Amino acid sequence: MGPEQWEARLREIAPELIEEISARKEPAKGLQPLEGTEGGVVMRFAPNPNGPPTLGSARGIIINSEYVKMYGGKFILRFDDTDPVNKRPMIEAYDWYIEDCRWLGAEPHEIVAASQRVEKYYEVAEALIRRGGAYVCLCEQAAFKSLKDAAMPCPHRDHTVDENMELWNKMLDGSFKEGEAVLRVKTDIKHKDPAIRDWAGFRIVTKSHPLVGDRYRVWPLLDFESAVEDHLLGVTHILRGKDLIDSERRQRYLYDHMGWVYPRVLHWGRVKIFQFGAFSTSKLRKAIEAGEYSGWDDPRLPTVRAVRRRGITAEALRKFMIDLGVGETDISISMDSIYAENRRIVDPIANRRFFVWDPVEIEIEGDVPEVAEAPLHPTIDRGTRKIRAGNRVLLCREDVVELKPGSMIRLKDLCNIEIKEVSPLRAELIDLSPETAKRLRLRIIHWAPVDGIPVRVLGPERIDTGIGEHGISDELDRIVQFERYGFVRIDSVGEEVVAYFAHR
C-alpha cells in the first residue's frame, strides 16, 4: 500500500485521525510548555553578583520570570555569593541585579543571598554527616584527584559518623587552616563519570566576605549551596546553563541522602553575541578597572545597564529572549535581531530631530525662511517643531562632498537650492515647494542651524560629534530618531547634549 492508498484507506476508516495529524504540527508560539506545573511553579535566577547583569543574565531573568507569569507561582532572585576569593561578589552588584530585574519586568517575589544563610547549610551538612552521606576529607587536593581518577576511595572515606562530626566541628572552630580539610558528599567513588565522584561540599576560606565579613570560615561550594537552597525555597523547575549539567547528577546524591525530591531541570547552551564576542563578567571587570571602558554602562558593553542607557527597551529584550527560547545548542546571536525588535517598538514613539555630524556651513542666497516647521513624526500626528534656519545652515560633510556647482538638492522641510560654488560652499534658493523637489527628484538631506546645540553621540562602535536642532534639549531621557542617522537616547543636556546610540 503506497502513501496515497494509505491515506484513502485511513480517510475511510478513521477520518478524524487525519485531522489530528495535521493539527499537531501547528507552529509553537512563545516558550515551550513545562511539565509538572499543576499548582504553579517556583523558579529562581541565581547569579553571583560579581558584576552587573549582562545580556546573558537577562536571558535567565526573562525566561524564568516569564514561566512564572505563564503558570503562576514565585520568581526568586537568589545570590549564589559563596566565593569571597575567586569570584568575589561586588557589594553594589546586589542592587544592580534587583534594579535590572525590575526594569526587565521581572520583579522578584523573594530575594535571598546565600552568604546570609550559611547557618542553614551547616544544619544540612550535619544531618548529612549523621546519615553517613558526607565525610571530612583531609587529603591534599592533588592527592585526592589522583585517587578519584583511579576510582579509589581516600582513607578518610571510612571515618565513622562520630569521627566525621568531630572533624567537621574542628573545621568550624578554626582548628584547620585553609586547604587542610573539606567536607565531601559521598556519591559513588566508582561512578563511571569521574565528574560525579565524591564532590566537595564545603571548604575553608578565611578571606572576609563583602557582605557578611568574617562571620564564616567554612563556606559551601556551589553544588551544595544551590542544591540545599533549591530544596529550601521549594524550587520546582531549574533553568541552568549546560556547563552545570553535571550538577544535577552530583546533587541528586545529596537529595537521595536527605530524602528530598529533585526539581525538574532544563539546560541551555552558551550564548555568544556577534557584536560583543564571548564575554565573562570577570574579564569585563578587569577591563573596566584598567580604564578601557568608562564603566559598566559603557555603550560598548553587553550589560543590561549599557543597552538600557542606549535606549534598548525592556520590551524588546523580553520579546527577543522569549523568542530565543531554551535550547541546549550553543548559539551565536546578532544584536541586529534585538535592534529589529527595538526599532519596531521605538519607531512610533520617537520624535524626529535633525543632527548634523561633521558639519559644514553653507550660505544660501535668497529668501530662506528664518524658521522651518517640521513634523515631529512622519506618520503619526504629534505636531511640529520649529527649527531656526536662515541664509546660513549646516550640512553633513558626507553630503557636501557629493555636491558640484549646478547640483540641486532639497533641504528637508525647508527649501530647494542650487549649488553655485563648493568652496566656500554657496547656493541659491530655488523655491520652498516640496512639489518641485518631487518633480525634479531632488535628493533630500537634513540640516541644522548654525547656532544649533553641540551634540556628542556615544555608540558601541564610534563617537560622532556635530550640531543638532535646539529642540533636542527637550528630549532628555527620551529616545529620538536623528534623521538619516539612527535612534539614540538623550542621556544628558546642557552646553552639550550627550546621546547614546541604539541602532539605525
Add this chain to the structure above:
RNA sequence: GCUCCGGUAGUGUAGCCAGGUCAAUCAUUCCGGCCUUUCGAGCCGAAGACUCGGGUUCAAAUCCCGACCGGAGCACCA
C-alpha cells in the same frame, strides 16, 4: 584520557518525545520592487536549511546504528 550533551536556511527558531498534509514555521539578515519631504518606518516579492552514511517502515527532519562536526564537565570557581 574518562563521562555527558547537541547538530533544521547567513543567524536564531518551530516541527522530533507520540513517523504520514513537511516541496519544513516564524523572525532576522541579504536582494529586488512599491511607497515616502530620512539612507528610517511601512507594504509586496525573492533567495536560502533537515551534517553524512547505513538500517527499520508502505512512508523518516522525526525511530535505530555508525561516522563526522561542535560544546560541556572531570576545582577546596560560579
